[in-house]
Amino acid sequence: MDTPETISHGFKLPCVFHPIFISISPTLVFTVVGPVRSSLTNPKTEISDCHSIRARNSQHSAGGGLMADNQTNNKNDIRRGTGDLQEDKKDKEEGEGEKGVPSASSNPMHRSGSRPQLDVSGAAIQGDFEDRNPTILLPNQSDDISHLALDIGGSLIKLVYFSRHEENPSNDRRKRAIKQRFGVSNGNRRSYPILGGRLHFVKFETGKLNECMDFISSKQLHRGGIDSPSWRAGIRPADNIIIKATGGGAYKYADVFKERLGVSLDKEDEMDCLVAGANFLLKAIRHEAFTHMEGQKEFVQIDHNDLFPYLLVNVGSGVSMIKVDGDGKFQRVSGTNVGGGTYWGLGRLLTKCKSFDELLELSQQGDNSKLDMLVGDIYGGMDYSKIGLSASTIASSFGKAISENKELSDYRPEDISLSLLRMISYNIGQISYLNALRYGLKRIFFGGFFIRGHAYTMDTISFAVQFWSKGQAQAMFLRHEGFLGALGAFMSYEKHGLDDLMAHQFVERFPMGAPYVGGKIHGPPLGDLNEKISWMEKFVQKGMKITAPVPMAPPGTTGLGGFDRPSSKGHTLRSDASAALNIGVLHLIPSLEVFPLLADPKTYEPNTIDLSDRTELEYWFAVLSEHTPDLVDKAVASEGGTDDAKRRGDAFARAFSAHLARLMEEPAAYGKLGLANLLELREECLREFQFRDAYISIKQRENEASLAVLPDLLMELDGMNEDDRLLTLVEGVLAANIFDWGSRACVELYHKGTIIEIYRMSRKKMHRPWRVDDFDKFKERMLGRGEKKRHPYKRALLFVDNAGADIVLGMLPLARELLRRGTEVVLVANSLPALNDVTAYELPEIVAEAAKHCDILRKSAEAGGLLVDAMVNPQDGLKRESASVPLMVVENGCGSPCIDFRQVSSELAAAAKDVDLIILEGMGRSLHTNFNARFKCDALKLAMVKNKRLAEKLAEVVAEITWLLYVAGDNPSSPVPE
Numbered sequence: 001m002d003t004p005e006t007i008s009h010g011f012k013l014p015c016v017f018h019p020i021f022i023s024i025s026p027t028l029v030f031t032v033v034g035p036v037r038s039s040l041t042n043p044k045t046e047i048s049d050c051h052s053i054r055a056r057n058s059q060h061s062a063g064g065g066l067m068a069d070n071q072t073n074n075k076n077d078i079r080r081g082t083g084d085l086q087e088d089k090k091d092k093e094e095g096e097g098e099k100g101v102p103s104a105s106s107n108p109m110h111r112s113g114s115r116p117q118l119d120v121s122g123a124a125i126q127g128d129f130e131d132r133n134p135t136i137l138l139p140n141q142s143d144d145i146s147h148l149a150l151d152i153g154g155s156l157i158k159l160v161y162f163s164r165h166e167e168n169p170s171n172d173r174r175k176r177a178i179k180q181r182f183g184v185s186n187g188n189r190r191s192y193p194i195l196g197g198r199l200h201f202v203k204f205e206t207g208k209l210n211e212c213m214d215f216i217s218s219k220q221l222h223r224g225g226i227d228s229p230s231w232r233a234g235i236r237p238a239d240n241i242i243i244k245a246t247g248g249g250a251y252k253y254a255d256v257f258k259e260r261l262g263v264s265l266d267k268e269d270e271m272d273c274l275v276a277g278a279n280f281l282l283k284a285i286r287h288e289a290f291t292h293m294e295g296q297k298e299f300v301q302i303d304h305n306d307l308f309p310y311l312l313v314n315v316g317s318g319v320s321m322i323k324v325d326g327d328g329k330f331q332r333v334s335g336t337n338v339g340g341g342t343y344w345g346l347g348r349l350l351t352k353c354k355s356f357d358e359l360l361e362l363s364q365q366g367d368n369s370k371l372d373m374l375v376g377d378i379y380g381g382m383d384y385s386k387i388g389l390s391a392s393t394i395a396s397s398f399g400k401a402i403s404e405n406k407e408l409s410d411y412r413p414e415d416i417s418l419s420l421l422r423m424i425s426y427n428i429g430q431i432s433y434l435n436a437l438r439y440g441l442k443r444i445f446f447g448g449f450f451i452r453g454h455a456y457t458m459d460t461i462s463f464a465v466q467f468w469s470k471g472q473a474q475a476m477f478l479r480h481e482g483f484l485g486a487l488g489a490f491m492s493y494e495k496h497g498l499d500d501l502m503a504h505q506f507v508e509r510f511p512m513g514a515p516y517v518g519g520k521i522h523g524p525p526l527g528d529l530n531e532k533i534s535w536m537e538k539f540v541q542k543g544m545k546i547t548a549p550v551p552m553a554p555p556g557t558t559g560l561g562g563f564d565r566p567s568s569k570g571h572t573l574r575s576d577a578s579a580a581l582n583i584g585v586l587h588l589i590p591s592l593e594v595f596p597l598l599a600d601p602k603t604y605e606p607n608t609i610d611l612s613d614r615t616e617l618e619y620w621f622a623v624l625s626e627h628t629p630d631l632v633d634k635a636v637a638s639e640g641g642t643d644d645a646k647r648r649g650d651a652f653a654r655a656f657s658a659h660l661a662r663l664m665e666e667p668a669a670y671g672k673l674g675l676a677n678l679l680e681l682r683e684e685c686l687r688e689f690q691f692r693d694a695y696i697s698i699k700q701r702e703n704e705a706s707l708a709v710l711p712d713l714l715m716e717l718d719g720m721n722e723d724d725r726l727l728t729l730v731e732g733v734l735a736a737n738i739f740d741w742g743s744r745a746c747v748e749l750y751h752k753g754t755i756i757e758i759y760r761m762s763r764k765k766m767h768r769p770w771r772v773d774d775f776d777k778f779k780e781r782m783l784g785r786g787e788k789k790r791h792p793y794k795r796a797l798l799f800v801d802n803a804g805a806d807i808v809l810g811m812l813p814l815a816r817e818l819l820r821r822g823t824e825v826v827l828v829a830n831s832l833p834a835l836n837d838v839t840a841y842e843l844p845e846i847v848a849e850a851a852k853h854c855d856i857l858r859k860s861a862e863a864g865g866l867l868v869d870a871m872v873n874p875q876d877g878l879k880r881e882s883a884s885v886p887l888m889v890v891e892n893g894c895g896s897p898c899i900d901f902r903q904v905s906s907e908l909a910a911a912a913k914d915v916d917l918i919i920l921e922g923m924g925r926s927l928h929t930n931f932n933a934r935f936k937c938d939a940l941k942l943a944m945v946k947n948k949r950l951a952e953k954l955a956e957v958v959a960e961i962t963w964l965l966y967v968a969g970d971n972p973s974s975p976v977p978e
């Protein structure tokens, strides 16, 4: 594979491509139990639907140049592929809505897996039935989810508010069959009252209370939000609305809230709220806590069982130090009046700065040695080494000012600001440590808006803690530092049940405003697309450039005493919005679960490539930036190339580029960054600007072309002995994985031939040995050796990748082989589109079409509830017991080319029961992520490496991972070699 080879079509398969096939055996025995039969439902609808689709479709022959020679015969049979046909399906599904409520279920654009808790009984449409988006009244839905909580401090008002997901009460046949077979999984959690939705974080200056109330009023947050049924129905709820609030302002401004918004503030104790907020964040958000030393941010994985006790230091206007022993168990052990208010108050007087952030920004250019008396000033430039103080240690903050005959105006505001910042930060760090020492606490978490994600402040505090504790205690910071109180107040609405949620049920997303410097960012709008686009356009009009990547300053310290220069000093500082920029919107998806077959969820890390490596980050940044214009073209074309689509495409490109630039500047800005996060961010940005599926027409075209040649392939396979067939099948998967629209090398290849030509050429070149080649072990497990036959796998999960040849000519034939050998097969596909990946929503149609040419697929698809046998008479109510093992489809809960096994859909988690084989296919799912993942059962990772750099990178690590590869023996509990 390493040397390019000319083939008959006159083009080459570049040396970029390297097939990889890895098998990994289990570390644990997995219990095997018998299959459960699914019952089939509503066959009549399906049959007539099939006919109408077929009849209509024959008028729409598959176009494009991809169909060559022997493909044309079958094209009239292709079941789906035009917009009309989708409409058919849509109509049908809408007819299936519950109790006459037209469901929104035909739209697959939701991060599905989230189970709405809406009570739709008695639902009725209000107003005009012809209206495209009629208001639906849900009279029995209790609307008692409160949407807003406040923390009104001396300087800032912090808001946490909740907006519901647009839930999809989809109830299609695939889902019903899965539910019937596997039941509904709810992990180990008690039932939760919280709905799927989003938590937003917003702040205002306390001096601008009116702006804050305008914001609440414009979004109707005090009435449960614009998305609340009562608001949409135009019902003005009773005047006794109660909003949870904490902080001194909850008392001070209670009357103003009552007067202007008609709401009563229900006051919650500030300390209770701080602790509840901190405990919640530390347990529920994976990348919440981090250390910050010498400019380096490092996320700390907190073990839930080993969280307490800790010291919580909340640095607001003043400082509170709280010893936390558990949920609701704490004691305020100390505090200091020298805090954020001191810095801002003194700073304002001394520098005439107009805002806290302006003052902070000044410190970036400051030199504190102009004001501070250093050890070296006293010791003639020398260290006082006997007691461990370097010359640069501050002996006395502002001490130099006493000996010099200077006025305030003789000092630079920048230097004053830095001296002040260091004085206060050191003092807080030192007092915190002394209290930690007093109570024997090793961990100190710092929160509060004084910190503002400001690197220098954090470095200074960390240094103080480290210095005084001689490295025994560690300062940690929280990404949602300023919102602890507000979150705690939000959680004090008991009915929310938020405290019961875990890390895997939160997905953090970054709104398009996140990467921008400056501007008043009051949080993302509640789904108003136009507002989002205008937001982007506003920046363009103002000529504001996307933040240019700023190189990270090299870390530097000066020995024992402290640092000379702030090591984290950059040239830009995010202004007022700074703290909000490092946190996104938390999506609550109560149904997400940890994949139960992960061998060790605690140590599992999905990403193979660590983007904290600067060269890696730069490489992937360039790759994704270069790919953006082409992606925009595809996305715009997928929505008919309208002006609206162009405008959205433009906004998408700007938002995504800005995110990339932001991450180049500060890779850990949004939490720990791996390649999978970047790839997912791109898909999320597309969705943010309402691109439903950028590759939809490409996927349909490739599905059609591939389905047309499938019968020939199946015939070819059936003519082989089982040894050759297995090899050909695996070669076929690897060859077909070349159809990847996310890879530049592949897209270049597509200009050189039709899909079938490329597939054939690729298959011809799949000579072994592959780059990682574990085929012999797999073959032995599948076919046995000599006379010794092996029992078949019980149930296999096949994580499929791309649409077109990849699924149709690659994975489906492999699935068919497993089915033929008696293995139940579950095809696992994306919940949402990502590049040209096939989705779980699209798969049943593809399977149905493939099943027309294959009895094995047909019977298994029927057994799995994907198809309904035309011979079954729906009237007699009898469900024919199928002799075949079932073929099923489940969604994975993802909308990304990669998969993070810490957060999968509940239906996938349920389907994992009894599974003894996992097949991960494609670069995204088996190489970029999960290359190092271990499972409780046998696992295969199959992918065509379509990126030269990745191939090189993997070549480095392949040597290291060979210890993982060994023959899956008879005894599935055989130990993994050390």
Ligand SMILES: CC(C)(COP(=O)(O)O)[C@@H](O)C(=O)NCCC(=O)O
Residues within 6 Å of the ligand: 623, 679, 737, 739, 740, 741, 742, 743, 744, 745, 801, 802, 835, 897, 921, 922, 923, 924, 925, 928, 943, 946, 947, 948
């Ligand atoms: C996005 C992808 C992981 C998708 O690959 P797949 O999972 O479909 O095999 C892959 O296309 C990729 O890594 N692209 C990188 C860009 C490039 O090589 O051009």
Ligand SMILES: [Mn+2]
Residues within 6 Å of the ligand: 740, 801, 802, 835, 836, 837, 897, 922, 924
């Ligand atoms: Mn893919």
